[in-house]
Amino acid sequence: MVAQSYYYQDKYESAAEVFVRAANIDSPASLKFCNLAFELFRKAGNTWKALQAADAILKRSPRDHTAAAFRRHHLFDFLLTEELLEANKQAMAGITANDEFIRSCELPFNNLMWCGDEGINSRIRDLRAPLFSSDDRKRRRAQPHQFARKIRIGYFSADFSSAHATIILMRGVLECHDRNDFEITLYCNTPDSLIANDAGFRQEVGKLVSIRDLTDAEAHARIRDDGIDILVDLKGHTSGARIGLINSGPAPIQVSWLGFPGSVTGIDCDYVIGDPTVTPDTSKPFYHEKFCRLPECYQANDNKRRPLPPPMRRQDAGIPTDRMIFASFNNVKKISPETIGAWASILRNCPDSILWMMCDNEIAQENLLRYLDAQSVAPDRVIFARPIGYEAHIARLQAADLCLDTFPCNGHTTTSDCLWAGLPVLTTKGSNFASRVSESLLVAAGVPELVSESTDEYVALACELAKNQSLLKSLRQRLLDNRFSAPLFDTERFTRHLERGYRMMVERRKAGLDPDNIDVPAFPPRQEPFR
Template identity: 35%
Template sequence: MLSEAEMDTGNPRAGEAAALRALSLRPDHPEALARLGRARWMLGRIAEASASLRLACQQQPQHPGFWLWLGHVLEDAHDAEGAAEAYRRSHALMPQEAQIAAHRLNWQRKLCDWEGVDALSRQVRDAVRQQQAMVEPFAFLSEEASAAEQLQCARTRAQAVAASVTPLPAARVRDHGALRVGLMSNGFGAHPTGLLIVALLEALAQQGALSLHLFALNAEDGSPIGQRLRRAAQWHDLSAQSHLTAAQAIRAAGIDVLYDLRGWGGGGRPEILAQRPAPVQVNWLAYPGTSGAPWIDHVLADAFVLPPALEAGFSEQVLRLPRAFQPSDTRRLVGQPPSRAALGLPETGVVFCCFNNSYKLNPRSIDRSLAVLAGVPGSVLWLLSGPGQADARLRRHAVAKGIAEDRLVFIDKQPHAHYLALYRHADLFLDTSPYNAHTTASDALWAGCPVLSCPGETYASRVAGSLNHHLGLDALNLPDDAAFVASAIALASQPHALAELRERLARARQDASLFDMVGFADDFARATAEMARQRGWAGA
């Protein structure tokens, strides 16, 4: 019990020590083995964690919690099919438990294993609406849920976090002087978050109006992006600190406005923000939805991705930028890729692509892409390879829909520069619903590949549409799946129309506001100042 309590405070080393003490008193005790596995998982010692949890499951195979934790560990061990089986066994032991169903559902989506997912989704959505389960909000974004359901999901999760911490004494924004702005994330390096914000931070640093601080939940990775980030802002390493120590470090830095760049995404530390280390706290960028959290004051968005009609689904005060909410690295270089043949692509024919993660490739999104292939002879769909047997499942699904399996071409994850170059071979990006391409859409557009999207009624379903809108390419935002399929087929069947579209995109990349990071820095500084003024800041 002490081991679990230590881990709940964000101190896995103390949790490990308590579990080892328990095992010295009673060797092979399954509860102690399970806690030891959880502690070592939190410490990143995945092989040891897996061994402890497997032994706990052997000792007590009817314990659903042990199988659940083993699933978490096997995810990080890159044993995709093993993780799915662990979640399945956990859910089989407690089929009425929607929280476990949600883990099983999320991992089946990652594996493109759609057997029974509709029933699992109904169970999870019903439990969320009835406030009967605490479901991870990030995974819930992949369901066909409303903004109101997403808010309920986030609120339930936030309530559990709030109950686990004690807030620090209240802090105030400084009366005057340069604002101290913090950004907290586990993505400050070669990560989508780092790639999105680095050029903006460099522009802000050159502007000099804000004192910038990065509170890193990840250890330094030594990447070029990480080095640029460290040059642009003061770095604070929170990766090995408890929730309380991390919150105290932010407070000690005198931060006025703290941006949460992770939210409910994987690797976030909401327990830190729940302690209110800064007087103004903002949800922005990485988590495309509401925090549902009383410790988050504002959400920074734009009028397309979060129109007034969606505000009721947000717990935060909405503050909109005049441009797209998403910055990007304007120093990205798009090199020359290997030949089509070397990449497994046919020498001729239209190449549709979708390099979104596999959990976004639900039956709706895949079926409309397969309908496009059916309407464009000789075309292929280029996809990012998924975990486990995901690729094989997608090929089998294509065959069942009458599409030859070799018309789906897969590629492994690439270093970012190599990945960007791939877009030179791609004619049109086919987006997913209800969870859009986000950083991936920005990459495609920067590399000159148009993105066809179908904006929905949630933030996560409108991000690619926002990027198109702010490029002046609203014709790429389609109202429904039928129009999406028809538009893709029409563009692919008219080479001159596709070439003209790519020329328009190239001009927009130079002229539109989307990739203007100097202008973005001005807007960001004004938005930050507005939030501080609401709390009594009089100016620099």
């Protein structure tokens, strides 16, 4: 009765706590009470307590799929290092053994947070989405299609807002597209919350078609009616995806780019846009897509609208003026147990250093500090950065000395933000797309020596740079010197390479050829800065 009273007052968390206490009394109904607490904590938006309730369910019913899938997904939110390490080992064992229950609890994007094995990555798909078959793909490719003089490109995303990382990266490309040869349409699945934070992009970008309220069949018909030659899926297995729409085959050529760093297993794309670093020949067996490799870097970057404010003073950033500042501004989901272990080694070996990192979840902060303390790293060696506006963020990046990348899932927009700000990023060589991203960006920025060969070398190089400030300053200066000349931030050059790739895809289709691997030839190097 007490729980019901709380429930009818919309006090879901209080109701859940009643059921937690009831579940702790050993009785045949304890599992039922655990499930009620789990659902109510979720309804209240308390992920941490829902995670604890899921644990309670799994102790009583180890193969409860809802609880197991929730736990697997949200363990990555709280920097539970030892628990996550054990859970990852169990997931690897289960997936390798073809345990369908274990595999069904694994989401493709989460899999990239801990697993750099492309063979394992390729076995994980979103089981909630409709499948496509080889026959479906053949039927799509066999449909008659009339090409016009201009190539008609459709970009699909749920992130069409200047506030989202995807548009921070690619807005300049959309503006640089050659409208004499290309017709660009954006198919928008963006939620109102993101649209509300847009600062003009949606009004300035050109043809934007909302399909958010259309069914997959209706959106398919709209894209077909528009005569789109190449549909570029900017989502893959990420939030806001429309896998059913993509798998319905609305375009003769379908391409995966930018949103999901790897093969979009279970999604009908003909090509994935990569580069020689993120998609080497050795990766081909693990992709159902063919490669369209851009010559320098797969990642778009905007050199016109990305802000470049003066550096923030360390005093204003809340960090010491007289210490070596290691920084990390990646999402906490990417901070793997292996990454934390490497950071602990670096901090122990560099006693005058501070780790300055983005983490605004107090429970995750406590979990991290507790783990580091057990690794002989005092809690006062870590300073947590608060979320701030994008321009101020670029300013504060310049106050750090060295950014420590995460692995096996690297920083993506985060890494390019650091390099744009002139902050060196230390990474390690990877074994799949997601773990090779920072290497691709560093090579394109002209600082390949910041790519270590192993975790041990990553730790050693971080310590060397902390002690050798002249070397660190020289790397920083090279980033600043290269900002407007190296390929990474050359938006126009990138766009011309991307368009060349699109032309090569269309030429194959017009010739009646199936998609095949494409290596886009590079234009001659620039002789002058582009800005």
